[in-house]
Amino acid sequence: MNKSELVAAMAAKAEISKKDAEKALKAFEDVVMEELQAGGKIQLVGFGTFEVTERKARVGRNPKTNEEMSIPGGKAPKFKAGKALKDVVKGE
Template sequence: MNKTELVAAIADKAEIKKVEAEKAVKAFTEVVAEELKKGEKVQLVGFGTFEVKENKARTGRNPRTGKSMKIKASKAPKFKAGKALKDSIN
């Protein structure tokens, strides 16, 4: 499912116009991104948690040459599914 299909499904489910559903999806993604940038996490009970994972600097290998190389520390967004979501899938 892509963003357009998601917006259409939300509009249908919530019985609202697609324009309103698109605004809601955009607002949701912006708020989650802003909170993650601040180092906060967004927890939706029953659905899951969006948080930032910090990767430490480490030494890796270039697969082509086999040479060692330094990989810088970085941050990456992470989603952890909640129990209710996992149970609904299984």
């Protein structure tokens, strides 16, 4: 499912226009990005948690030359699925 299909599905499910559904999705994306940029996290009980994780610097290998190279640490977004979402995917 791509973004336009998601907007159409949201509009049908909520019985709103596609334009309103697109605004709602854009607002959700903006709020999540702003919160993660500020170092916070968003918990949606049953669905999951969006948060930022710290990755340590490490040594990797270039697969072509087998030469060691350093990979810098940094921050990365992470999503952890909640129990209800996991159960739906499992078919329970």
